[in-house]
Amino acid sequence: MSSSSNNVVTDKMRQAIADYLPRYPSKQAVTLPALHIIQDEMRCVPQRAIEEVADMLELHPSQVHDTLSFYGFFRHEQTPLGQHRLWVCRSLSCMLRGGEQLLVELSKKLGIKPGETTPDGKVTLEFAECLGKCEGAPCVLMDDECHGDQTVDSVIALLENTASTLGQRSWAGGHHG
Amino acid sequence: MADSDLALLARINKPDSQSLVGYLADGGYESFKKALSMSPNEVTDLVKNSGLRGRGGAGFPCGLKWTFLPKDHPGPIYMCVNADESEPGTFNNRILMEMDPHQLLGGIMLACRGTRATTAYIYLRYEYGRSFRTLEKAIAECYAQGLLGKNIQGTDFSLDIYVHRGAAAYICGEETGLIESLEGKRAWPRVKPPFPAIEGAFRKPTVVNNVETLCCVKHIFDRGISWFQSIGVPPDPNNPRDAGSYGPKLYQASGHVNRPGCWELPLGVTARELIEEQAGGVWKGRQAKAVIPGGLSTGFMTHAELDTPLDFNGPGKVGCLGLGTAAAVIIDDQTSMVDVLYNSCRFFAHESCGQCTPCREGTTWMTKILHRIRTGHGALRDLDLLKEVADSMGIMPGTTICGLADGAAWPVKNAMQKFRPEFEDYIQKKLTSQDPIRELVGTH
Incomplete structure (x- = not known):
């Protein structure tokens, strides 16, 4: 699999994505793994990367975009993630033990609203719905x-x-065994 | 339960609970090797006869679900493991996967033997990164030991297991939403029928089972049906539709208790026993005003209903949606039910997938109405409006494809039925609640 110099998805990312293909009977099923691989590296999924993933998975770019936009997890190139992404749970078990206040205070402390990234690019703050660690609320x-x-x-x-x-x-792709 | 009686959580405190070496030392995978000499029908019959009901929320009989697969299908048949645990208050699957991954893999192998599935996808919510890394390691150990792959243990049975990570969407826990997401599409639940057993992942016959359910399968093979049925509650002889509530269950308690946690208990403990004997009682010497019996969507029990047994039938008898995930959330008497219900409605509005209009609009409007009440602008008629919206959305009134809307509506219905005077008082006194998050993120 070769990449031209105009590509934003690097050879290394392409290989990681290609390693997922044998796991599924359809190429489209590799959409989420591909988007994760790209966002992990690039801190966003640029429009150009959407087109390249579509090309790799034999899809129309709108199909990749349709999936991407559904999840609210992937970032547009205009609003990339910082080095770290910090989610603060606001669902009921955490709310009952101060989760909402924790989010508000962290927002003040970091000087950013949920969804934003600190000016030094270190951390992106987010609110989360239930993170599944309710015994340790707030989490x-x-x-x-x-x-x-x-x-x-x-x-x-x-x-x-x-x-x-x-x-x-680590994105251990590939076919086992 | 005494430590010696534990099955699902028996190994989680061992130092080597995650490793294959430790698992084999505890006799792990012996029942799978034994099952390789059984026919798939024999494996399925054993699970069916055990009375095991799904632990993911709906309580559907597990073995019966497997029998819906077409007979003599040329394959492939897929197994999807629902590890998208996202119901507020619920965290037992995370503990099972992080602390004893081979127990789950053992259950998956047995289930695939029974269903003739040759590929299993563990659909894992993205947030469970530790579970992801633990499972990947455990799966690699199994391939290295010849427990997965082609012609396992020299038989004609082949199986691959893959972990597929989600991207933070509650709706992926709905089994057909999960399948759509696995296929690389938006997780819009499918109209049923066809059910996944006939046409599921990649248009092939598919079984979707919850993590805890599959862990139970492992122990049913280890210890037998009589062990399983010695725990829990037998079917109600006066109710021919009751399949019983057999076996151990992982109960969770969070919110206003002294010791939040997860415990393996016989199905049928009461909410009061769970709170007092396991969770150390309500915190700060307070009383429980309300208890969510099994995850947010199951609604509210009142203080007077705490002796309700948390089996598959109990919560329904006091008007809750069901046992759900047996994840109790305890709300103390100093907390406003208006604030609790707002939190609930906001969650479901955020997580509605948007496919069905009654759910997309209904969850949003219920949140807006509660916001109006919380800013001191509510009117008593808003309570009737809330009930009207809640009553009109869901599978039960027949207006939506999946049950998310029923789960969103249930806390509203229960609140209007059981806590209405508190809402009326709040409105009439023009009380308000702070909402600092809304100031930060708007109406999301």
Whole structure:
């Protein structure tokens, strides 16, 4: 699989995406894995990448965009994610133990609203619906690791202690065995 | 239950609970190897005869679901494992996957033997990154040991298991929404029939089972039907439609209790037992005003209903939607039900997939009405309006494709029926509630 110099999806990403193909009887099923791979690397899914994924999966770009836009998870190139994405749960179990207040205070502390990224590009703040760690309410999700029993101070410490994990994410594709 | 009686959570506190070596040392995969010498029909019959009902929310008999697959189908048949656990208050699947991944894989293998499925997709919510990494490692161990792949243990049975990560959408827990998402499309639930057993993933016969259900399958093969039926509640002899509530269940408690957590208990414990004996009672010496029995969509029990047994029938007898995921959320007597209901409606408005108009518009309008009430601009007629909207959306009134709308409506219906005086008082006194999040994110 070759890529021309105009492509935004790199050879490495293309290989990771191609490794998913043997898992499914349809190429379209690789849409979500492909979008995850691209956003993990690029912190967004640019329009050009949508077109390239469509090309790889033999879809129309609108089909890829239709799936992408449904989830509210993937970022447009105008609003890329920071190095880390911090989700604060606002659903009932967390709300009953201060989750909403935690989100508001973190928003003040970081100087950004949910959905925005700090000017240094380090962290994007988000609100989340139930993260599935209700025994540790209020909880937050840092990238894809959940942390329970959080306070503003513990989340700030978490942010400061989390080394950048970019480039270390594993997307083990391929056919097993 | 005494530690020695535990099945589902028996291994989670062991230091090697995640490794294949530890699992094999505990006799893991022996029942799967035994099942390889059984026919698929024998495997299915065992699960069917155990009375195992699905743990994901609907409580549908598991073995019966498998029998809906077409006979003698040339294949492929797919197994989809519903690991999109997203119902507010629910977290038992996460514990099972993070702490004992081989237990789940063992259940999947048995289920695939019974259904003749040759590929299983674990549809895992994105937020469970730790589960993802744990499962990927466990699956790799199984391939290395010849427990997955082609001609497993020298038989004609082949099986691949893949983890497929979602992208933060509650609707992917609806089984046909899950299938659409797996196929790379927006997760719009399908009109049924055809049910997935006839036409599911990639237009092929498909079974969708919940994580906890499949873990139960593993133990039914290890310990037998009589063990399974020695736990829980037998069918009500006066109700020919009751399939019983057999087996262990993972109960969860969160919200205003001293010790939130997850416990393996016989089906049929009461909400009061769960709160007092497991969760350490209501916090700060307060009383429970309301308890959600099994995840947000199951609605509310009142303080007077706490002795309701949390089996598959109990919550329904007090007007709740059902047992759901057995995830209790406890709300203390200092909390406003107006605020709780607003939180509920906002969740479902955010998570409605938008396909059916009554759900898309109904969840949004219920949230708007509650916002109006919470800003001191409500009128008593708003309560009738809330009930009217709630009564008109869902599978039950026949206006939507999937049950999300029923789940969104149920807390509203229960609140209007059981807590109406509190809402009337709130409106008449023109009380208000702060909503700092709305100021930050608008109406999302």
